[in-house]
Amino acid sequence: xxxxxxxxxxxxxxxxxxxxxxxxxxxxxxxxxxxxxxxxxxxxxxxxxxxxxxxxxxxxxxxxxxxxxxxxxxxxxxxxxxxxxxxxxxxxxxxxxxxxxxxxxxxxxxxxxxxxxxxxxxxxxxxxxxxxxxxxxxxxxxxxxxxxxxxxxxxxxxxxxxxxxxxxxxxxxxxxxxxxxxxxxxxxxxxxxxxxxxxxxxxxxxxxxxxxxxxxxxxxxxxxxxxxxxxxxxxxxxxxxxxxxxxxx
Numbered sequence: 001x002x003x004x005x006x007x008x009x010x011x012x013x014x015x016x017x018x019x020x021x022x023x024x025x026x027x028x029x030x031x032x033x034x035x036x037x038x039x040x041x042x043x044x045x046x047x048x049x050x051x052x053x054x055x056x057x058x059x060x061x062x063x064x065x066x067x068x069x070x071x072x073x074x075x076x077x078x079x080x081x082x083x084x085x086x087x088x089x090x091x092x093x094x095x096x097x098x099x100x101x102x103x104x105x106x107x108x109x110x111x112x113x114x115x116x117x118x119x120x121x122x123x124x125x126x127x128x129x130x131x132x133x134x135x136x137x138x139x140x141x142x143x144x145x146x147x148x149x150x151x152x153x154x155x156x157x158x159x160x161x162x163x164x165x166x167x168x169x170x171x172x173x174x175x176x177x178x179x180x181x182x183x184x185x186x187x188x189x190x191x192x193x194x195x196x197x198x199x200x201x202x203x204x205x206x207x208x209x210x211x212x213x214x215x216x217x218x219x220x221x222x223x224x225x226x227x228x229x230x231x232x233x234x235x236x237x238x239x240x241x242x243x244x245x246x247x248x249x
Contacts, residue, residue: 019116019163023060026161031194034201036064038190039140039220043109044069046185046224050136052106058095058127059111062086066140067109096122103132110139114172115164121175128179131227137181139223142166147193148219161194169221181225188218 026032047070055075057067062077076089078098086092093099096119108127114120131137143149144166155162173183191211192204211217 020061022163023116023161024063027061027064029196030198031192031196031200034192035190035219036066038201039111039222040066040069042187042189043067043138043140043222046222047107047109047136047138050107052132052135054105055107055109056091056100056105056127056130057109057111058098058113058123059109060113060116062090064111066111067107067138070107072107096126098126098130100130102129105130105135106132107136107138110137110141112140112142112164114139114167115141120165120167124172124175125179128181128227133227133229135227137176137223137225137227139172139225141169141172141221141223143188143216143218143221144168145216146188146191146219147217151194169216169223172223176223176225180227180229182228184224184226186221186223187213188216188221189213190219191217192219194219 027036043066047067050070050072053073055067055070055072056078057065057075058078059066062079065077067075074089076091077087078091078093078095078100079086080092080094082092091099095113095117108131110123110127113123113127117123127137142152142164144152145168149166152162152164152166169186169188173186176183189208190201191207192201208218
């Protein structure tokens with residue numbers, strides 16, 4: 001049993017590494033850079049008021065971070081496999097089985113982590129486990145109701161960007177409610193189609209300025225939620241003082 005689990009985890013890590021390389025190349029394209037810049041800008045405005053010290057960012061790659069705008073003191077990344085050029089603040093672990101203690105992070109950022117996870121339910125449960133009570137969760141995911149979601153249905157390719165799941169934001173909100181989270185906001189951004197041209201994002205930028213961010217038509221959504229589960233209290237064992245015994249002859 002342990003032998004099969006070992007090879008299963010190894011296959012998951014190898015598959016993710018192949019996807020990671022394809023996504024890194026895609027985020028270097030014109031439309032990829034525009035999408036990443038938009039995500040950093042929008043997410044930065046939502047997390048700048050969050051408080052705490054430890055911030056865990058679980059995403060498609062440590063080379064394309066999105067949570068640098070937060071005011072938390074210590075941030076680290078979680079990746080499934082070790083690489084030679086990784087920064088020191090990196091934890092090597094699968095998102096479905098995080099090698100971190102309970103209640104150790106004040107904020108957890110999931111940057112398309114559910115979209116490319118082998119088990120998105122387990123990834124979300126692990127994120128909830130390492131998050132402290134009253135801690136904040138920032139989740140970025142592709143929107144299936146957008147033009148990108150329509151192209152995903154029409155595109156039979158299983159490489160790079162199109163290997164993801166496109167999970168609905170409302171479904172993720174239901175999962176969060178079951179995990180004792182309070183969903184504060186869910187907003188949609190980026191209305192440019194996935195066309196790799198330098199002027200694509202600028203041509204469709206006016207749509208985002210007109211439509212409300214609550215209209216579920218953007219390429220991706222951002223969910224901000226707060227963990228409502230109470231903190232665990234470690235009770236100390238109280239030793240009963242010995243009663244005074246008076247010897248009777």
